[in-house]
Amino acid sequence: xxxxxxxxxxxxxxxxxxxxxxxxxxxxxxxxxxxxxxxxxxxxxxxxxxxxxxxxxxxxxxxxxxxxxxxxxxxxxxxxxxxxxxxxxxxxxxxxxxxxxxxxxxxxxxxxxxxxxxxxxxxxxxxxxxxxxxxxxxxxxxxxxxxxxxxxxxxxxxxxxxxxxxxxxxxxxxxxxxxxxxxxxxxxxxxxxxxxxxxxxxxxxxxxxxxxxxxxxxxxxxxxxxxxxxxxxxxxxxxxxxxxxxxxxxxxxxxxxxxxxxxxxxxxxxxxxxxxxxxxxxxxxxxxxxxxxxxxxxxxxxxxxxxxxxxxxxxxxxxxxxxxxxx
Amino acid sequence: xxxxxxxxxxxxxxxxxxxxxxxxxxxxxxxxxxxxxxxxxxxxxxxxxxxxxxxxxxxxxxxxxxxxxxxxxxxxxxxxxxxxxxxxxxxxxxxxxxxxxxxxxxxxxxxxxxxxxxxxxxxxxxxxxxxxxxxxxxxxxxxxxxxxxxxxxxxxxxxxxxxxxxxxxxxxxxxxxxxxxxxxxxxxxxxxxxxxxxxxxxxxxxxxxxxxxxxxxxxxxxxxxxxxxxxxxxxxxxxxxxxxxxxxxxxxxxxxxxxxxxxxxxxxxxxxxxxxxxxxxxxxxxxxxxxxxxxxxxxxxxxxxxxxxxxxxxxxxxxxxxxxxxx
Numbered sequence: 001x002x003x004x005x006x007x008x009x010x011x012x013x014x015x016x017x018x019x020x021x022x023x024x025x026x027x028x029x030x031x032x033x034x035x036x037x038x039x040x041x042x043x044x045x046x047x048x049x050x051x052x053x054x055x056x057x058x059x060x061x062x063x064x065x066x067x068x069x070x071x072x073x074x075x076x077x078x079x080x081x082x083x084x085x086x087x088x089x090x091x092x093x094x095x096x097x098x099x100x101x102x103x104x105x106x107x108x109x110x111x112x113x114x115x116x117x118x119x120x121x122x123x124x125x126x127x128x129x130x131x132x133x134x135x136x137x138x139x140x141x142x143x144x145x146x147x148x149x150x151x152x153x154x155x156x157x158x159x160x161x162x163x164x165x166x167x168x169x170x171x172x173x174x175x176x177x178x179x180x181x182x183x184x185x186x187x188x189x190x191x192x193x194x195x196x197x198x199x200x201x202x203x204x205x206x207x208x209x210x211x212x213x214x215x216x217x218x219x220x221x222x223x224x225x226x227x228x229x230x231x232x233x234x235x236x237x238x239x240x241x242x243x244x245x246x247x248x249x250x251x252x253x254x255x256x257x258x259x260x261x262x263x264x265x266x267x268x269x270x271x272x273x274x275x276x277x278x279x280x281x282x283x284x285x286x287x288x289x290x291x292x293x294x295x296x297x298x299x300x301x302x303x304x305x306x307x308x309x310x311x312x313x314x315x316x317x318x319x320x321x322x323x324x325x326x327x
Numbered sequence: 328x329x330x331x332x333x334x335x336x337x338x339x340x341x342x343x344x345x346x347x348x349x350x351x352x353x354x355x356x357x358x359x360x361x362x363x364x365x366x367x368x369x370x371x372x373x374x375x376x377x378x379x380x381x382x383x384x385x386x387x388x389x390x391x392x393x394x395x396x397x398x399x400x401x402x403x404x405x406x407x408x409x410x411x412x413x414x415x416x417x418x419x420x421x422x423x424x425x426x427x428x429x430x431x432x433x434x435x436x437x438x439x440x441x442x443x444x445x446x447x448x449x450x451x452x453x454x455x456x457x458x459x460x461x462x463x464x465x466x467x468x469x470x471x472x473x474x475x476x477x478x479x480x481x482x483x484x485x486x487x488x489x490x491x492x493x494x495x496x497x498x499x500x501x502x503x504x505x506x507x508x509x510x511x512x513x514x515x516x517x518x519x520x521x522x523x524x525x526x527x528x529x530x531x532x533x534x535x536x537x538x539x540x541x542x543x544x545x546x547x548x549x550x551x552x553x554x555x556x557x558x559x560x561x562x563x564x565x566x567x568x569x570x571x572x573x574x575x576x577x578x579x580x581x582x583x584x585x586x587x588x589x590x591x592x593x594x595x596x597x598x599x600x601x602x603x604x605x606x607x608x609x610x611x612x613x614x615x616x617x618x619x620x621x622x623x624x625x626x627x628x629x630x631x632x633x634x635x636x637x638x639x640x641x642x643x644x645x646x647x648x649x650x651x652x653x654x
Contacts, residue, residue: 121540122558154554170554172511179510184502213448219588221548223581227481227497231449254550261546 007031007063008316010056011306012070012109014079015039015127016153021055022303026318028137030303032059040073040080048080049104060107067315069306071112072127075100080109085116085124089164092133092305096313112309115165123170127302128156132165134305135274135298142272149259150274151252151283153178157259159269169262171255177248186229186247193240206242207282210249211289214257222254252286260290273297334358334390335643337383338633339397339436341406342366342454343480348382349630353645355464357630359386367400367407375407376431387434394642396633398439399454402427407436412443412451416491419460419632423640439636442492450497454629455483459492461632462601462625469599476586477601478579478610480505484586486596496589498582504575513556513574520567533569534609537576538616541584549581579613587617600624 005025013020017039023032034055038044043051053060056068075083083100098113114126128150136143148158153174159167181187210229214222229247232238238246260268271287273280273295280297287295311318332352340347344366350359361382365371370378380387383395402410410427425440441453455477463470475485480501486494508514537556541549556574559565565573587595598614600607600622607624614622638645 116562118562121552121555122562122564123554124558124561157551169551170558171551172513172553173550175511176553179506183506183510184499186499219546220585221550221581221588223500223548223585224484224496224498224589225448226499226503227450228448231451231497234451235443235445235449237449254548258547258550261548262551 005029005031007059008066009307009310010059010066010068011303011310012052012055012068012074013072013127013130013302013306014070014074015072016041019051019055020302021059022306023059024303024307026316028304028307028318030300033303040076040078048074048102052104052109067108067110067310069099069110069112069310069315071130071302071306071309075111075113076126079111081111083111083113086113086129088115088117088168089161089166090115090129091164092308092312095129095133095309099309099313110310110313110315112306115168117167123168125156125168125170128158128168129165130305130309131274131301132158132160132305133308134301134303135272136160136163137304137308138301139272139296139298142270146270146272147268148272148274149283151279152275155255169259171258173251173255177251180226180247180251181244186226187244189230189233189240190244195239195241202239202242203245204285206238206245207249208285208289209238210246210251211253211256211286212249214250214253215290217254217257219261221258222250226250248282249286252282253289256283256286256290256292260292268292271295274301275299332356332358334386335393336634336637337386337393337395338630338637339379339382339395339401340399340454340457340629340633341397341401342399343368346378346382347629348386349633350386351630351634353643355631355634355645357627360630367403367405375401375429379431379436394435394437394637396426396437396439396637396642398457398629398633398636402438402440403453406438408438410438410440413440413456415442415444415495416488416493417442417456418491419635419639422456422460422636426636426640437637437640437642439633442495444494450495452483452495452497455485455495456492457632457636458601458628459485459487459632460635461628461630462599463487463490464631464635465628466599466623466625469597473597473599474595475599475601476610478606479602482582496586498585500578500582504578507553507574507578508571513553514571516557516560516567517571522566522568529566529569530572531612533565533572534576535612535616536565537573537578538580538583538613539576541577541580542617544581544584546588548585549577553577575609576613579609580616583610583613583617583619587619595619598622601628602626 007023008026009024011022019036019038021034025031038051086098099110101108115129143163146160150156155171157169310316334350335353336351338349346363346365348361352358365378413425426437428435442456470490473487477483482498484496637643
C-alpha cells in the first residue's frame, strides 16, 4: 500500500453491528479503511482487545506512536467501557473533554462519549455525534445553523447552531423496516414471490409510491396505511416482488413527514445527509417528494469527526485548518 | 352440560392463530364455547377437516341436523377454500349471498366471505365483518351511523351507515407491539430486567404515559418518539419493567391519534369497541385520554354475527327479532 501522507491517527467507528477502522492522515483524509462484521454484540471470542489488535495490528506495528480513538456503541454499557454521555448543547471540545481511556498492551485507546438531550423527551446517541462533528468540518455554512440527517437503523435528525449539537431526534426507520420484513405479515408476499425483480425503474416507482402514500397521509401518518403493503398486493394493485420497496418508501416517507411536521411549516435550514451513499440517495429522493430540494450528501464523516475530536483533545497536531470542503 | 335452549347452529371463528367454536341457540346466545390453538397456520396434521371434526364432533353427533358456518382466515387462500371478498358497502345479506361451501363427511360447512374496500386505499378483512354484523345486531342505534373499533393483531376501524359496512381501516398495532417487543431493541430493557412487577397501578401509569406521549405528538405522530421506550430507561426516567406497558400505550395511542386525525375535527359517531374485554379496556382508557368518553364495549360479537348471517342465508330460523340488546 502506498501511503501518500503520513498517518497521524487510527480511528474506529465501532457500532452495534459492525466495526470500521480508518488510518487517517494529517489533513483528515482516509489513507486506509477496513471493515469487519464485529459489532459490539458479535465480537470474536477474544473480546474487544483481540478485535482491535486484529483490525489494526500492522498499523500499530508500523506507526507505534500514533494514537487510537474510537466512537460508537463501544462506549456503551455493553461495550469495552461505559463512557458517560455529554449533555447537549455539545461541540467537538466538549466531546474531547469527555474522552475515556481503555488500555491495550500498555497503550491507550480513547473512547468518544455519546450525547444526550433531555427535553422535551430524552434522546441518546453514540457514534452519530462524531459524524456530525466531521460533517460540520467539511460542509461550509452548516455549522452556523444546520439540520443533519443521519439515516440508518436508528436515523438521527440533528439540529446544529454555532458549531454545537443543540437537539436531535431518533427515528427507528431501519430497524422497523427489518423487523417488519423479517417478522411481520408485511414481509410475506415478497418472501413467497418467486419471480425475478424486473428492474430498478419498477423498484424506484414502488419506493416513490410508498413515499407518496406517507406524504398524503398528512396528520394521520402511516400507522393506518402500513397494511396497504399487503392489501395492495391482495387486490392485485402492487406486485409482491415490489412490496418491500413500497414499504421502504412508506417508512422513510413517514420519517420525513413527521420530521417536517415538527418544523411547523418553517422551511428546513441547510440540510445535509450524512452516511452511506445508497441510503442517502433514497432519503434525497424522499425529501424531493416533500419539496425539499436543497440537500447535500456528506460521506466520510466518521473518520473526519474522529480526527477533529482527536485534534480538539490535543492528541494530534492538525496540519489543515478546520472546515476544509471535501469532494 | 345443561343446554337451556335448543341449539340451532355450530359457528366457527377461525383465524390465523386460533379457532373458537360456538354452539349457538335460537336467540343467538352462546350455549357452549371451545377454544383451540389451531389457527389456519397451525392446524394439526389431519388438516382443516380433522380440526373441525375434533372441535365439534360431539355437537355434530348429538344434533346432526344443525348447520355449521365459519368466518375468518379459514376463507382465505391459505385456508380451507378461498372465498371471494364482498365489496363494501356490504351488509349481512350480501355476506350471506357470498357464502361458499366446503364438504366434510357429506355435510356442508359454510364459509363467510371477507370484505374489501378499494378507495382511497384498499383494505381487506376476514372475520371482522362477521363481528360487525353481530355488534350491529346487539347495540341499539349503532347500525344507523356508527364507528366500530375491533382491537387486535390488526385492529379495524369500521364505519357503518344504514346497517352496511361502508368503510374500514387497518392498524397493525398488535403485530407491531409483538415484533417490537420480540425482535427490536425496544424489548430488550424489559427482557433484561430481573425485578418483579410492582403492581397494576404502576403498569397503568406507564401505559397512560405512552398514550399521552402519542397524543402530544400531534401531527408528528409517534415515529420519532418510539425510541423513547428505550431512551427514557437509559436516562433513568422509566423503569425497564414498565417499558412494554409504555410501548403499548405509545402504539395504541398512535392508533387512536391517527384515527381521530382522520375525522378532521368532527366528533366521532357512536363508538363501540368489539372484542376481548381486557384489550377493549385498554382502548377505552386510551380513548378517554383523547376526550372520547362515550364508548361502549360489545362482547360475543362473533357468535352473534355468525348466527345473524346464517339466518340471512336461510340456514336457520331465528326466533328472536334482530337487534336484541345483550348484557
